Amino acid sequence: MGHSHYSPERMGSATLSPDGAFEAGSIHSFTLIYTAGYFGIDDTGSLKIVHRFASDMGKPQFDDPIGLNYTTVEASNGAVLEVLYDRKRNIRPWDKTLFIRVVQGFLREGDTITVRFGDTRRGSPGIRVQTFCEPRFEFKVLVDAFATYQYVELPTSPTIAIVSGPPATFKAILPTLARPGEPFKLGFKGEDKWGNPSDQVAGVFSLHANLPLQHLPASLTVERGQPAHVLTGLRALEPGDLQIEVRQDGRTVARSNPCRVDGRSRHRHYWADLHGQSEETIGTNSARALMEFARDRAFLDAMSHQGNDFQITQKFWAELNALNKEFNRDGEFVVFPGYEWSGNTGLGGDRNVLYLEDDRPIYRSSHALVDDLSDVDTDANSADELFEALKKEDVVVQAHIGGRYADIVMSHNAQIERSIEVHSDWGTFEWLLGDAFAQGYRVGILANSDGHKGRHGASHPGASLFGAYGGLSCLLADELTRRSLAECLRQRRHYATTGCRAYLSAGVAFDRPATLFSDDPNLGAPVESRKSDWADIGAVVEYDGDSVVFEFELMTPGPIENIEIRNLMEVHETFRPYGEQDLGRRIRMVWEGSGYRGRGRQTIWDGHATLQGNAFENPTPINFWNLDKVLSQPSPQRLEWQSLTTGGFAGVDVFLERRKGGTLRIDTPLVQETVEVDSIGLVPQVFENGGIQRRLRVYRLPDENACHRTRQRIRVPLHRGKDNALYLRATTEDGFFIYSSPVYISRT
Secondary structure, rough: OEEEEEHHHHEEEEEEEEOEEOOOOOEEOOOEEEEEOOOOEOOOOOOEEEEOOOOOOOOOOOOOOOOOOOEEEEEOOOOEEEEEEOOOOOOOOOOOOEEEEEEEEEEEEOOEEEEEOOOOOOOOHHHHHHOOOEEEEEEEEEEEOOOOOOOOOOOOOOOOEEEEOOOOOEEEEEOEOOOOOEEEEEEEEEOOOOOEEEOOOOOOEEEEOOOOOOOEEEEEEEEOOOOEEEEEEEEEEOOOOOOOOEOOOOOOEEOOOOEOOOOOOOEEEEEEEEEOOOOOOOOOOHHHHHHHHHHHOOOEEEEOOOHHHOOOOHHHHHHHHHHHHHOOOOOEEEEOOEEEEEHHHHHHHHEEEEEEEOOOOOOOOOOOOOOOOOOOOOOOOHHHHHOOOOOOOOOEEEEOOOOOEEOOOOOOOOOEEEEEEEEEEEEEEEEEEHHHHHHHOEEEEEEOEEOOOOOOOOOOOOOOOOOOOEEEEEEEEOOOHHHHHHHHHOOEEEEEEEEOOOEEEEEEEEEEEEEEEEOOOHOOOOOOOEEEEEEEEEEEEEEEOOOOEEEEEOOOOEEEEEEEEEEOOEEEEEEOOOHHHHHOOOEEEEEOOOEEEEOOEEEEEEEEEEEEOOOOOEEEEEEEOOOOOOEEEEEEEEEEOEEOOOOEEEEEEEOOOOOOEEEEEEEEOOEEEEHHHHHHHOOOOEOOOOOOEEEEEEEOOOOOOOOOOOEEEEEOOOOOOEEEEEEEEEOOOOOOOEOOOEEEEEEE
């Protein structure tokens, strides 16, 4: 939409060399030659070479000939060219633009403009290709031949293939809950350094389970060309906590996430990423490829394609519904039909709409990128209009923060919008939960990816503006069907993680029976109630006591650093699986938070730390997802890093040469502090810097923390006169958050 279709065959042609396949994130030099067509390009006419919004290909630069991404542009006839690069100079999703204007002279038919991306002639190493796979990465060429600023797309633009590199890590994925004697799956894959499933894995891998399993082979033989593998029909013979270890040549290459084998659990655990986009809107690769990745390479149980409504044509909506029907299989893999309602922030901000039935209408926020106005009368331009339209639909909605943020204070329908998304590739947004509590809303907590890079359910952020690994939600349901999962969402019976697969069982125990409602009585509809001395996460309860016991059991792939038990946004108690007496030489420096709620929320933490009277040993980065942003140690007394946060956290874990003694100096653009090493202990020292929870924390850890599992009962006093919302947020040492949805308790 938006570009002229006038005579594209007379606007010229473009070639690219070299062509072929290139490893994701590798460095190369490309020469694109545009040859002018019949009309040439008139004086002040221009050319655009554009890439997708999601692409993190190196940003062309024109000033440093020995630097990475150095790019040159020249005309064969000597015409003077103006060249600039702008991330948003073209119609989305083809936003990223190399803009070339003829400022003196003109081009005739046959004249050329040569663009060298990563020009190596003066010492540049080249330009980095994008870090995620795409079989047809396009250098789309647009021509303004008449100097009208109306562009025509060439009939054919050059393409290359972006393919995965060799495996850098291996992943073994189990369900987090299985029942004795019932079949389950093991997923296995290698990922390259940028998180792409690698098709270069080869060899024999031995499989070792800590519990007796039926049908687990002793080994798995992998041949090149297979990016992922699934072993089906595994059965645990007895209850316990299962973990499978994968070894190659005697070396452990992967340990699975923990799996609780238990026949007494009330609900099953299903892992979902309910938010992702494909190339038909603003993402990468096709909608079909997105669903295949979610099912076959991320090993999800459920997903939803959530394209921006103002980019979904009626033709694509029909294709998407056909795909939903094709991939949705009860008991195997659930696909929710849906879309992202992408209203302007001032009209309510982003919402995710998940239908239970196929072939339902889109109530669009606008037709901004859809020419066909035949359905404009069904547009819902504000969030209030959306909720009004959806009253007649079988649907669940979640509030989302992407480029736009959901303003749930301005607009919210508690009957339809039962959950909020506190984490995605865009970052971590606990403030949205604070907004909900402040308004008295009773919402569940979800985390998804909103992935734009085609890696639904295993969404690495790459090297672009996305600052976090994509989240996952564990839905506690009776069976794997749309209707059962939707009931789970409506009951807020789910927990969320910022990307890890942890086992969590949590709820509230009462000293005497409380009144447990079948639904939230604040919604106005008649509800059933019963007496119970227990409430699952998501439940709504009335109780006349002064306190309750919050019970939980947590098993995590990475060691547990701490668990906060919260009532609303207040931390009642912080549990750590170690005490002051366990602390050693290891300290942790963590920076976190965001600038503000909108698109410019990125916070840069590039900085360094120095240590006088002591020395650093074995520094390890935390949540340095972008491999361009590195941690280095130029000397025993100095660490340097490039890092950013978008609401979540990053940091450095480092040992000291001596446990005591010395002065630590931390210098970042936002925080500059001096800390005596002897003062660093169990409780973090916190240095605030405005924004939204934008701060630096310094604290000490045990030299080794082996705690991956804990079960606790913590008594929590109840507020009077307002809701109590009891939930936990756990933090793992390898950089993940885990949130339970709250139990809502009102005191009678």
